[in-house]
């Protein structure tokens with residue numbers, strides 16, 4: 001009888017300790033919305049206009065693999081609209097480094113679709129903020145659930161990621177609407193890079209593993225800018241950008257990427273071919 | 277009454293954990309071969325209700341010592357496994373082997389921390405724990421709750437396996453092998469020479485859909501070498517103890533289907549999102565937890581195969 005009561009008390013006390021220690025932060029995390037702070041930090045508190053007619057974000061409702069979550073940004077401006085999208089900033093609110101990427105669209109490239117892959121650490125809003133040629137910011141958002149199971153926003157095969165460092169691939173895709181006369185193109189650039197976040201602590205040395213990631217990508221057709229990306233650690237390993245643009249008849253497609261260690265990776269391809 | 281309360285207080289001061297440990301029920305295990313004990317995990321995601329006990333865990337008893345192979349998905353499961361060890365033998369636990377870093381296999385490590393026990397793992401295991409550990413703790417707090425996660429400690433191995441390593445339990449030799457990236461980039465298998473039993477960790481799945489978290493190509497490459505291990509039975513990471521190497525057939529079929537579908541999608545210029553929706557769809561009825569993991573496997577495989 002006494003033994004039975006001890007057990008109950010133990011359970012009760014352990015449970016209450018655990019409850020006291022945990023409920024507050026968990027509840028706070030759910031209630032806390034980082035977006036207003038992010039608007040201040042990233043956009044200098046500039047007014048945000050409804051962007052649902054300007055830009056769309058496509059992401060799976062649940063991050064299947066925390067390390068590789070596909071995201072597509074699609075412009076929604078009607079052909080008659082005389083405004084142009086200058087930049088699109090992708091923000092993953094609950095990630096350790098929320099600003100995932102800022103894309104700058106080439107003034108003459110008419111980029112209408114950009115797909116890349118990001119890390120998603122948590123249940124989070126994902127915002128896309130478009131800056132238009134009218135000087136205003138337009139925002140839209142989706143909500144993404146974190147992945148379950150044992151996936152993590154970390155490199156899967158660390159050796160292979162090192163081996164691929166600096167490799168670049170370029171590919172042209174056939175678009176369904178792309179007749180012989182069409183100059184709409186869809187292309188993809190892949191850059192081999194581990195994109196380490198620098199947020200993990202070495203358990204032995206208790207030092208943070210240094211951040212090491214691609215922070216700048218620029219793409220041109222001949223000398224005309226198509227697309228540029230300022231990247232952060234929320235971009236998946238081996239950064240991958242697939243995008244549409246309008247060909248200006250250029251013979252060459254050129255890419256330059258820089259990382260946080262000062263490496264510069266450059267490559268040039270025949271514009272209509274695919275290659276490494 | 278007052279007397280009773282003071283006894284209770286004294287016992288509480290002695291340490292709630294000691295009492296909890298003594299009261300932990302034994303994890304049900306069965307002796308699948310002489311001296312080899314296995315608990316078969318439930319085929320499910322880790323939850324508060326199942327206390328993370330979804331992976332197969334076990335132990336091998338030699339003439340002088342015991343090796344524990346994987347510790348389960350919570351310290352509570354680890355303590356229950358420890359209780360099961362103690363029910364069957366009083367020999368000391370000399371080795372605690374983690375087949376890889378995934379939380380369902382390693383969250384129970386803290387239950388086995390002891391000056392006489394060495395933790396053993398793949399040479400890449402410490403790095404994997406470093407890169408992923410905190411994320412796992414945060415993530416599983418959501419699904420398993422604070423009570424189970426608060427006591428989890430990431431315990432890194434001190435004995436690292438570069439290629440192969442033999443451990444002696446007293447008249448009983450275990451061969452550990454560290455594999456190139458396959459299920460994860462830190463997969464380790466344990467082969468018991470005496471009974472020809474292979475603990476394959478998550479290099480082998482049955483019933484539970486295989487999960488690709490390392491390299492699909494590496495995993496496919498490893499299958500033949502795995503099949504050549506002269507084992508009579510396998511303890512997979514998930515699923516029933518089975519005849520070897522016949523146990524590999526389902527997994528081989530799934531991984532080949534996934535690779536073939538993903539390669540075809542890449543060749544035809546389809547985006548990664550289409551792979552998540554369609555790759556390996558032919559396998560859907562053959563596995564449990566297909567909808568929880570297949571899209572993820574396809575996503576990971578796509579981003580790997582694109583570099584071929």
Ligand SMILES: [Zn+2]
Nearest residue numbers: 150376378478
């Ligand atoms: Zn695993």
